Amino acid sequence: MTLPKNTICLWYHSEAEAAARFYAEVFPDSAVKAIHHAPSDYPSGKEGDVLTVEFSVLGIPCLGLNGGPAFTHSEAFxxxxxxxxxxxxxxxxxxxxxxxxxxxxxxxxxxxxxxxxxxxxxxxxxxxxxxxxxxxxxxxxxxxxxxxxxxxxxxxxxx
Structure with missing residues (x-):
């Protein structure tokens, strides 16, 4: 597996996989590449929950992180x-x-x-x-x- 040198990390409460699948359906040159599950419990989830999702949007590599409600998105990105x-x-x-x-x-x-x-x-x-x-x-x-x-x-x- 070749990791990109730079990846955009997007913080989601718990729906990184759903978001990545939506983007892959809507935009060309977009795909869900890999889904990684938490190896143990963490502050906003349990062992086995989807922790990160590797995906691309219009060819741009992204990582969706299910980090819980601590942070929200803004128009700054x-x-x-x-x-x-x-x-x-x-x-x-x-x-x-x-x-x-x-x-x-x-x-x-x-x-x-x-x-x-x-x-x-x-x-x-x-x-x-x-x-x-x-x-x-x-x-x-x-x-x-x-x-x-x-x-x-x-x-x-x-x-």
Whole structure:
């Protein structure tokens, strides 16, 4: 087994396996790689409970740790997923929100485990990179949105 040099560790109360399986179903190049059980009792679990889950999200290696309720997620960490079009944006956004997640502003949403996701169409990234008045119009349009509407961003970009 080859371990990646760097892995993102995500703390879950007790549902790391469910989260990893959900991500593997929703996102391409994602998989549950291994499930490790606790060799003995620990503060938030018992011997034999799922302790860690090795998985990947869009090719990024992750480790889910069932560490109990001591820590919670915040928007200070998020996965930013760049999408090609409205269909792909809708697919990811709707999967996260419909599975117990919640919408936020400017293309952000949160999954049912508290992980934040930025579902960001390439059209928005390109509009903001253009700079000047074009970027300002796209940015102002984005600020009114929850899920990003590609057609509205493109129209704002053109003026």
């Amino acid at each position: 998020s996965f930013q997923v760049s999408t090609e079009d409205q269909e792909e944006t809708d697919r990811y956004w709707n999967a996260i929100v419909a599975n117990g997640g919640q919408e936020s502003a400017c293309g952000w949403c949160k999954d049912k485990w508290g992980i934040s996701w930025q579902i960001t169409p390439r059209a928005l990234i390109e509009a903001l990179a253009a700079g000047g008045a074009e970027a300002k119009r796209a940015f102002e349009a984005m600020m009114t949105m929850h899920k990003i509407d590609v057609a509205t961003i493109e129209a704002a970009r053109k003026g």
